[in-house]
Amino acid sequence: MKNQKKIIIIAVCILAALIAVFAIVYAVKKPAAQAGQKDITIEVTGSAGDTTEYELITDAEFLKDAMDELVANGSDFTYSGTDGDYGIMVEIINGESAIYEKDGAYWALYVNGEYGQYGADAQPVADGDDYLWKYEAVQ
Amino acid sequence: MHSLWPTEMTTSGSMKQYNKDLSEQQSEQTPPEKRHEPKKKQRFSARSIAQIGLMVAVIEVSKFALSGLPNIELTSFWLIMFTLYFGWQVVAVVPVFILLEGAIYGIQLWWIMYLYAWPLLVLIVWLLRKKASMILMAVISGIFGLCFGALCAIPYFFIGLSSGGVASGWTTAVTWWIAGIPWDFVHCIGNVVIMLVLYHPISFVLKKVGQLHSD
Numbered sequence: 001m002k003n004q005k006k007i008i009i010i011a012v013c014i015l016a017a018l019i020a021v022f023a024i025v026y027a028v029k030k031p032a033a034q035a036g037q038k039d040i041t042i043e044v045t046g047s048a049g050d051t052t053e054y055e056l057i058t059d060a061e062f063l064k065d066a067m068d069e070l071v072a073n074g075s076d077f078t079y080s081g082t083d084g085d086y087g088i089m090v091e092i093i094n095g096e097s098a099i100y101e102k103d104g105a106y107w108a109l110y111v112n113g114e115y116g117q118y119g120a121d122a123q124p125v126a127d128g129d130d131y132l133w134k135y136e137a138v139q
Numbered sequence: 140m141h142s143l144w145p146t147e148m149t150t151s152g153s154m155k156q157y158n159k160d161l162s163e164q165q166s167e168q169t170p171p172e173k174r175h176e177p178k179k180k181q182r183f184s185a186r187s188i189a190q191i192g193l194m195v196a197v198i199e200v201s202k203f204a205l206s207g208l209p210n211i212e213l214t215s216f217w218l219i220m221f222t223l224y225f226g227w228q229v230v231a232v233v234p235v236f237i238l239l240e241g242a243i244y245g246i247q248l249w250w251i252m253y254l255y256a257w258p259l260l261v262l263i264v265w266l267l268r269k270k271a272s273m274i275l276m277a278v279i280s281g282i283f284g285l286c287f288g289a290l291c292a293i294p295y296f297f298i299g300l301s302s303g304g305v306a307s308g309w310t311t312a313v314t315w316w317i318a319g320i321p322w323d324f325v326h327c328i329g330n331v332v333i334m335l336v337l338y339h340p341i342s343f344v345l346k347k348v349g350q351l352h353s354d
Contacts, residue, residue: 004270011278017325018285026320029313117314 001060031124033061038127040078042070046096047105047135052077063109063123063131064088079133087121090133105137187228194221194232195239210326215260215280216333216341222264223271224345233257252291258348259290284326292316 026051037059045051054077064087070077081090092101092106098105109116109123110132116123123131194217201213214236223231237253244250260283267275292312299311 004272005269007270008272008275008278010292011282013277015278015282015285015327018282019324022285022320022323026317029317030320031318115311117311118318122318 033124036127041130043132045134064120087119108134108136191231195235210322213226213331215330219264222261251294256290277331280330280334281327284330285323288319288323289316
């Protein structure tokens with residue numbers, strides 16, 4: 001009985017310590033948005049390999065807002081997707097569909113040449129950043 | 140009125156004595172090297188296979204029913220309870236569940252994560268099974284929920300590693316993990332609440348199931 005209580009106390013302490021560590025890590029390292037005006041580039045590389053480039057000056061803090069601005073300001077850029085629990089899943093860009101179940105492909109997001117870690121909703125926009133949407137077929 | 144039987148020869152007493160004599164007799168007949176060997180049981184009887192199927196079905200149905208709620212799941216709860224009440228059978232439940240998940244939803248990256256995440260939970264619970272209580276299992280389930288994102292970040296290390304070395308692997312895994320921390324908190328709270336609410340009622344039912352099978 002005493003031993004069991006000891007194990008419960010240890011387990012509760014581990015849980016409390018983990019919650020504290022995770023909360024601190026998230027508070028310090030979470031994706032931070034940048035306020036103010038930013039000059040960014042959004043590129044789209046389709047299945048044929050052709051790339052279209054769009055320059056945008058925006059106050060948007062996240063990529064999806066910047067993409068919405070790009071759609072609204074009269075460029076030929078269009079996109080759509082489905083909203084899920086973790087944000088938007090971009091499926092069609094400039095009329096080209098990359099739906100995994102249907103097309104066996106997806107729109108991959110690269111930020112400054114590196115594979116993106118966030119979806120369009122959570123990707124912070126920083127001045128001078130280059131965002132590339134690339135059609136990638138699943139092997 | 141005095142009983143005709145001495146105290147040790149009451150009904151239960153006589154049975155105990157008979158069983159003791161029988162076991163002594165058997166141990167005398169058994170070669171010494173085999174005396175401590177556990178009795179061989181038929182591990183995968185038709186009943187245990189059916190039970191394993193039912194356990195997997197319960198997990199799958201619960202998982203599907205809660206699929207609309209992000210990171211709120213009953214899989215952890217059921218695996219913990221089945222480990223506590225059905226012991227070794229969970230060794231078959233976990234791989235069957237993982238294979239079924241792969242067959243239904245397709246084998247993708249998350250499936251690799253399942254290969255080690257769920258067996259790890261079962262192993263931890265199995266090691267602590269003798270100290271099991273509602274509070275302890277709620278805390279274990281909570282820790283598992285909280286660490287699920289970190290566990291699932293491991294394959295991302297190898298993805299990053301393949302494209303840009305150890306530093307890239309580390310960045311990819313840690314970034315992926317940090318982005319999902321709020322959802323890990325949801326997972327943790329969900330697991331704790333589910334265990335606190337369902338532990339006693341489901342324990343009662345599973346004990347009954349166990350009694351039925353021992354009859």
